[in-house]
Amino acid sequence: MSPLSIVEPRLAPIGRSTLAFLAAIGRIAIYAALTISHIFRPPFYGRELAQQILTIGYFSLPVVGLTAVFTGAALALQIYEGGARFNAESVVPSIVAIGMVRELGPVLGGLMVAGRVASSVAAELGTMKVTEQIDALVTLSTNPMKYLTVPRVLAATLAMPILVAVGDSIGIFGGYLVGTSRLGLNSGAYIKNTVDFLEFWDISSGLVKASVFGFIVALMGCYHGMNSGRGAQGVGRATTNAVVSASVMILTVNYLLTELFFSS
Amino acid sequence: MTTPMIEFRNVHKSFGANQVLRGINLTVNKGESMVIIGGSGTGKSVLIKTVLGLLNVDKGEILVDGKDAAKGDRDAFLARFGMLFQGGALFDSMPVWQNVAFRLMRGSLKRPKEEARAIAIEKMRRVGLKERVADLFPAELSGGMQKRVGLARAIAAEPEIIFFDEPTTGLDPIMAGVINELIREIVVEMGATAMTITHDMSSVRAIADQVAMIHEGVIQWTGPINRLDTSGDPYLDQFINARPVGPIEAVR
Numbered sequence A: 001m002s003p004l005s006i007v008e009p010r011l012a013p014i015g016r017s018t019l020a021f022l023a024a025i026g027r028i029a030i031y032a033a034l035t036i037s038h039i040f041r042p043p044f045y046g047r048e049l050a051q052q053i054l055t056i057g058y059f060s061l062p063v064v065g066l067t068a069v070f071t072g073a074a075l076a077l078q079i080y081e082g083g084a085r086f087n088a089e090s091v092v093p094s095i096v097a098i099g100m101v102r103e104l105g106p107v108l109g110g111l112m113v114a115g116r117v118a119s120s121v122a123a124e125l126g127t128m129k130v131t132e133q134i135d136a137l138v139t140l141s142t143n144p145m146k147y148l149t150v151p152r153v154l155a156a157t158l159a160m161p162i163l164v165a166v167g168d169s170i171g172i173f174g175g176y177l178v179g180t181s182r183l184g185l186n187s188g189a190y191i192k193n194t195v196d197f198l199e200f201w202d203i204s205s206g207l208v209k210a211s212v213f214g215f216i217v218a219l220m221g222c223y224h225g226m227n228s229g230r231g232a233q234g235v236g237r238a239t240t241n242a243v244v245s246a247s248v249m250i251l252t253v254n255y256l257l258t259e260l261f262f263s264s
Numbered sequence B: 001m002t003t004p005m006i007e008f009r010n011v012h013k014s015f016g017a018n019q020v021l022r023g024i025n026l027t028v029n030k031g032e033s034m035v036i037i038g039g040s041g042t043g044k045s046v047l048i049k050t051v052l053g054l055l056n057v058d059k060g061e062i063l064v065d066g067k068d069a070a071k072g073d074r075d076a077f078l079a080r081f082g083m084l085f086q087g088g089a090l091f092d093s094m095p096v097w098q099n100v101a102f103r104l105m106r107g108s109l110k111r112p113k114e115e116a117r118a119i120a121i122e123k124m125r126r127v128g129l130k131e132r133v134a135d136l137f138p139a140e141l142s143g144g145m146q147k148r149v150g151l152a153r154a155i156a157a158e159p160e161i162i163f164f165d166e167p168t169t170g171l172d173p174i175m176a177g178v179i180n181e182l183i184r185e186i187v188v189e190m191g192a193t194a195m196t197i198t199h200d201m202s203s204v205r206a207i208a209d210q211v212a213m214i215h216e217g218v219i220q221w222t223g224p225i226n227r228l229d230t231s232g233d234p235y236l237d238q239f240i241n242a243r244p245v246g247p248i249e250a251v252r
Helices: A003-039 A046-084 A089-130 A133-139 A144-181 A187-197 A200-226 A231-262 B044-052 B074-078 B096-100 B113-126 B131-135 B143-155 B173-190 B201-207 B225-230 B234-240
Strands: B006-015 B018-028 B033-037 B059-064 B081-084 B161-165 B193-197 B210-215 B218-224
Touching (some): A003 A200, A046 A144, A089 A144, A089 A187, A089 A200, A133 B081, A144 A200, A200 A231, B018 B210, B033 B201, B044 B161, B096 B113, B096 B131, B113 B143, B161 B173, B173 B201, B201 B225, B210 B234, B218 B225, B218 B234, B225 B234
Parallel strands (some): B033 B210
Antiparallel strands (some): B210 B218
């Protein structure tokens, strides 16, 4: 028995998985490029865009708000506890603010929206595909990419920064509540520290991240929904894949953007 | 000789190793109602989808009014078609009238909302639906009503060619009869060219001018409806008489 015949059956599945993974990345990249190109070409569906901003943005406020308030509150407790080891309890307001706007606001907001929006978009479009509604759109002279994908992706890209900005404020407020009521920090000093230490770039970098995460979430929802397999199982798998891929991509892209924005 | 409205020339289509269409040659003349019959999974729906560009053919060509269906202005091309899908394929996020008027509210055929609604209600009346149904959502309708809405949507923009994909599947015999009758009336009234896919023989007899049977990826038999029972083709005879024994294998 040659060494190749022993090694090959073990290596072949790895090779197949790698090729499948790279092919999937290629397909997603093409889908993203097509989506972006359609954003700038008529016809434009303004009503659908407004509807999606409402669905994706406005209706995600409760979940993002709740996530932010508890994150800010927990962050204040952790920083106070850690800071106490170096007599640096006074850094609580500034670290809570910087941590929320730069990192936790966009990332946790993005992940929560991924759970809520990527899943519902994938399930909706997957069901439309299975029930031939997407074919029906084509026969009615309507490009599904323009009518379904573009409004969702554009809405998420535009709404996420606003959603995260609101989430950041609520998160900082959560830290303020815990700081002033539980940790005995002075209310005026807390607000002054927050405002003094927060820079414009801290906020804007977080909002740029949020916008990119919004794009990823909606794109993954649409891509997996449009490519859903047949039947209930196909739609279920599309939904799971949308949430998992959106979440992993958010964390990966977050690291890359942080490198890009803040590495000296 | 007049140009056929739809012409399939040696059309092939495979899905992986599964060769569904293996050289379809078929002609549908203008104003004619062609019904395609054949067993489940023989590629009848695939055939319709290739005309509309929902699926690309692997080999061969499809001509619509003498022009290659795969080339030219796509919007203008699709504006000539109406299609009734097997499950209705109604958009469940919008009320019935907006489903019917979908094409009239966007793109090149766009018109004011009130006018689009008025046309939708007129088309709904044509298929036997009352105005009060207009503001309901598709999920609130029975199967028969959904088919009627699908039919109203298919004819809303007065297409030249209408496709019906299994129009009576899932309906009781009376409702199936009503839908068959409606299809026949509408096709005659509009002077449209129609292609219908069905396994329901009552539909075939009610709707067809011409019949074509697909078997193993090719047109097994084609001819006028009045020759259906005297064709002498063993495959067609087995199919139309629902015989379990014959040249077509019952277990596939």
